[in-house]
Amino acid sequence: MKTSWRSASLVASAAAVLALTTACGQDSPPAASQNVGATAAPGDYGNIGAGTGNGAAGTATGQPAAPGASSSSNPAGKLSVSTAEKVGKVVTDSLGLTLYRFDQDTEQPPKSNCDGDCAKTWPPVPADDAEAGEGIDKALLGSVTRADGTKQLTVAGWPAYRYAKDVNAGDVKGQGVGGKWYALAPDGKKAQGGAGGGEAVQAGLSTRNDAKLGEIVVDKNGMTVYRFKKDEAWPKPVSNCTGACLEKWPLVEPVDFADTKGIQKKGYMIFDRADGKGKQQTINCSPIYTFAGDKAPGDTNGQGVGGTWYAVRPDGKLVGASE
DSSP states (O other): OOOOHHHHHHHHHHHHHHHHHHHTTOSSOOSSOOOTTOOOOHHHHOOTTOSSSOSSGGGOOSSOOOOGGGSTTSOOOEEEEEEETTTEEEEEOTTOOBOEEETTSEETTEEOOOOTHHHHHSOBOBOTTOEEOTTOOGGGEEEEEOTTSOEEEEETTEEOBOOTTOOSTTOOTTTTGGGTEEEBOTTSSBOOSSTTOSOOOOOSEEEEEETTTEEEEEETTSOBOEEETTSBOSSSOBOOOOTHHHHHSOBOOOOOGGGBSSOOOTTOOEEEOTTSSOEEEEETTEEOBOOTTOOSTTOOTTTTGGGTEEEBOTTSOBSSSOO
């Protein structure tokens, strides 16, 4: 019996869908598709700090605070070490303001990649009068020449910054912003808790037990991982968070499964975003993100934002919401 080209085409299409279904670990498509290909409206991705979780979200309104004492024109003076809640030991300037480092900078050789508008939000710390106070190793202090010719303080090679929204001594509102900004520990590493105040060793994706939400997924920095209900997982991952949405909900970049702990393997895959923003990690085929409103490990300020953003279980399911 001969098979027509139309029948063959239908068989091939069905096979392709079946392959994608198997790859995503699902047996059938969802009962109702949610806006495939649509982008998030402003109300869908919420304001930073508008969630129902804990942390210092109430101080982060999305609008920059008056720079005040954190302006780059203010000298660093005598540096010292302070202990910040949830963050650990951090380097502070003579006014008690926290100093930060940027993941996109380099320490060998020292180089700052924060200029223009970035430097308005994250004023570089002048190197001219900086000196080591109690708890600071003088040998770790140095300077780097910025693009405008000014000298910026470095700690263990890392260029140092203040954060425009830190207006009071002891503020650490810049911790974890964008998944790239972290308070400086006295040894120049990222301050991420613990008595030593140094960089924590953690899997690329793992889980932790939250007092309110139960077992949830966190990234390598201990920041809570989220899903967007308007994304798609079947028959292939589709992110509907684009443009300004991604500024508030940075995508989680690919993480080798060997660098995970406690995460379900079924449906663990990466995909190419349609907006040209590169590859994104999924859990059970659902795209995952962090939240710019979470300032420190343990924060869950993104939980429930806009009724569309939720923390993630190790099997990829939403926390506190139906699929």
